Amino acid sequence: MSSLNPAAAGPLVGAPATDNYLTHSRGFWSWAATLDHKRIGVMYLVGIFTMFLVGGLFAVLLRSVLLTPDAAAGGVKTIVDANMYNRFFTLHGAVMVFIVIIPGIPAALGNFVLPLMLGAKDVAFPRLNLCSFYLWLIGTGMALSSLYWGGVDTGWTFYTPYSTKVGSSGAFGGVVPVVAGAFVLGFSSIFTGLNFIVTIHKLRPPGMTWFRMPLFLWGTYATAVIQVLATPVLGITLLLLLAERLLGIGFFDSELGGDPVLFQHFFWFYSHPAVYIMILPAMGVMSELISVFSHKHIFGYKFIAFSSVAIAILGFLVWGHHMFTSGQSELLGVIFSAITFSIAIPSAVKMFNWLTTLYKGSIDFKAPMCYALSFMWIFGIGGLTGLFLGMMGLDQHLHDTYFVVAHFHYVMAGTIFVFFGAIHYWWPKMTGRMYDEGSAVLASILMFIGFNLTFFVQFMMGTRGMPRRYYEYRPEFQMGHVISSIGSYVMLAAVLLLIYTMIRSLRSGRPAPANPWGAGSMEWQCASPPPHDNFKTPPPVVDAYDYESLEWDERVGGYVHRGRRGGPAAAH
Amino acid sequence: MQMADAAHPISHAAVPHGDAHGHGHHPNLEHHFDSLTQQFDAGKLGMWLFLATEVLLFGGLFCAYAIFRRNHPEVFMYAHQYLDTTWGAINTVVLLVSSFTMAWAVTASQRGQRNLTSLLLALTFLGGVGFMVIKAIEYQHKFHDGLMWGTHYDPSKHGHGHGEGHGAAAHGAAAxxxxxxxxxxxxxxxxxxxxxxxxxxxxxxxxxxxxxxxxxxxxxxxxxxxxxxxxxxxxxxxxxxxxxxxxxxxxxxxxxxxxxxHVGGHDLHGPRPDNVHWFFGVYFTMTGLHGLHVLAGMAVIGWLFVRSVRGDFSADYFTPVDLGGLYWHLVDLIWIFLFPLLYLIH
Amino acid sequence: MSHGSHSSGHAGGHGVGHIVPVGLQFGILMLLLVLTYITVAARWIDLGPLNIWIAMLIATIKAAFVVLYFMHLRYDRPFNSIIFIGSLLFVALFVCLALADTVTNKPRMWTGLAPAVAETQKHSDP
Known part of the structure; x- marks a missing residue:
């Protein structure tokens, strides 16, 4: 009798497999001091999702403020003044960028899935992993504490000289906690990346060569390389910013002969690769989702793998495209513009490979697939509009307008949509429960509609000259703003529906089989939820995208490998 | 290449578990590694990655140095004369020697020579102490003489001649x-x-x-x-x-x-250019961050010393000494570059 | 699972890591001290702009010895070298591009504040 997966006894069993990583030990300290990558992943997921709600709350607030063009017209502007508005958008940006999206998929899901995909027992450095989590927690706390110290209104980019001028809030102000918090968060990111690189290098099972790894691992690896190389530069940038503000060093202060543009070079040297930290894991997940839910082998494996590396490398060479209007030299503008165009190529390679994977596949419109398909549209637009901005001449007109805002929300939403897709995809594995497809798919559709409503109109507003970060605006933009704000409320509803779906799943979802989707990578070979030490012996290394050998087994309520009836327990 | 499927897996994992066989579970072998070699290799790889992040951390400061010096060489020419090359050279020698004792400590621990390892770790620690003491002396002089960053720069405290010549005395030469x-x-x-x-x-x-x-x-x-x-x-x-x-x-x-x-004036080192404070801003940030890393390294070595005395290390398991040593060597490496860049400008 | 290197000449145990002989380490130390002396002495010889490059060259040689022998990268897996050299390359990339910006920009910069009148904007394009 298959013992590792009691669900094999049939869908009548009311609870997930006993003695899994969740039930292995109990009590606060068994979680707070855990070295189990799965528990750490779960803690990250809860934390990051919560902070996503916080960042989203700021967004809904600021969109509400923008319903009316000025305070005279009434609306929320009667309660929220310009200074408070500046704090809203700054914290929205800082929270979403540093606390949610950059840790995002690697921390919340990668931590859980990575060792399982490798058939390993844990990541290379479990204690470092826990340390990363606590650094995340501390950094988040520090950043949020800025609210007590007067808030930050510099924008998430902390441009000098504004961020270094002491002003009315004193030397400390809200800037110092946020900047220090971001510094700590940076180290969380570095350690996670370090851990993943070593894990992928050293803990692969015999027979899993680099080109037999699932593509999610390629994406994670490329991300980790960027995390390790770029984040320290953020570290030194933030340190110099703090030194400037607290000690008056004077590098970026033009009154002391310094150069504010130097800060921008420093800042963007990290922050541009950072956006690839955000997108590469999502692209990795995309390869998994598209392939699994088309029941078709991923097309162009090596191209996708190499394109991840290409994006990682090229991402370091384009930071100046954020500075076309800052007084950068023209020579550099030309160099950065040219390389920016080239970075579209590997991204496009991936998009075409996914499209080709879909072609003639047997497409299953489960929630993860709905999110993945949304990504195709959303990232397609986001990426293409990046090309508009990469043109130096056009950027003179579009820089710091809503066009930029729309562009980066489209690409980042690519990540968020896939993040949600990935949560749904690995949900059965993590919780041992299935969720209700109907409401999950509905949430995804609502999210898609709401998102496009919010941001598509912003492209138009941007080209017509609506500047970003403005509290007041000319009345002719009001229609656009209202549509945009309505979209944000639709997104809020979608997120609430998503939360409702997941909570319902936890309470009364159908117990999940080991492999509900018919996927071929290793994490689906262990029970849902996995036991504490993952695998007694790693499963055999097979082609992760070969679906021919997987078939639906009604008794189990999931997929099993042909020739290995009775569930994955038989393989061990 | 033949595609594998579940019926014919490419390889079968029949990996012996470290704690299930033969020599028994080595006390230092973590549960998720299969052998001490694998664990050691992973640790090394992780440490080198961490060193890479440190290189990039300091890299930003080297970039600031390069930019300021390239655009305003006269500031560096003038201001570096206030640094004491002798102290700098002594500090370089101190760090090099402590690097040697550290490397020797690693060799000793690889050979299982417990007492020698402890002694050498202590000597390395003392090297760090010496370095920081000299740094403290240098810093103290600078604070006292007003040789500081930003608006804290105060030439009137220099203690050298302070010609109060007006701007004209600065000559067009002080561009x-x-x-x-x-x-x-x-x-x-x-x-x-x-x-x-x-x-x-x-x-x-x-x-x-x-x-x-x-x-x-x-x-x-x-x-x-x-x-x-x-x-x-x-x-x-x-x-x-x-x-x-x-x-x-x-x-x-x-x-x-x-x-x-703009302060203007003249002293023993020639006409004073504008923005001399940049040099000291660069000096203090670079040596300050480096000093923090020396302190961190000392903490690591202190901890290694305690563990060595306790008998934690052996010829089989010396990884922490090796990895701690790598960190200390990096601290030395950074100083090897800082010294000529800050002290030996002609 | 692991393709661990087996050390040469390591007596017993699991063969982790090559041992660098102390004599060699001492020799490297002497070499480093000599190079330090040369660096300090070279400062008194005026070669104009070459000075900094010579100082950097000597520093690089010293660094290479520390990295290769004290940090035993010479006897280590090649990938660790790739990591280290890679990080240096990225620093170089950052420095070079940022420097290129200020170097090409500086000659175009006005001193003092921006012109107050609109017509003078025409004169600001090179």
């Missing part, structure tokens, strides 16, 4: 000084441009009112008396060649602008 003077020479118009002058107008108008730098001991801008235009002639040389000098009546430039900290 940086031309920044402030050029503004004066350009137009007599004393009105400052409201839009652009938010930061500096306050200073230009009334020195004491610079809210951002209440403790400034020197004025931020050259005095705007027309007499300052003594160097106006030299100032014209600063006009970018592709622009013909404009007639004052065509342009309403502010008389002076954010040119930095």
């Amino acid at each position: 940086a000084a031309g920044h402030a003077a050029a503004g004066d020479g350009r137009g007599g118009a004393a009105e400052s441009h409201a839009a652009g002058a938010a930061a500096s107008a306050g200073a230009a108008g009334d020195h004491g009112a610079s809210a951002a730098h209440p403790e400034a001991t020197t004025s931020v801008h050259a005095p705007e008396t027309p007499g300052q235009g003594a160097s106006a002639a030299a100032a014209d040389a600063d006009v970018p060649p592709e622009r013909a000098p404009l007639e004052p009546s065509q342009v309403a430039l502010a008389p002076s602008g954010p040119a930095g900290l």
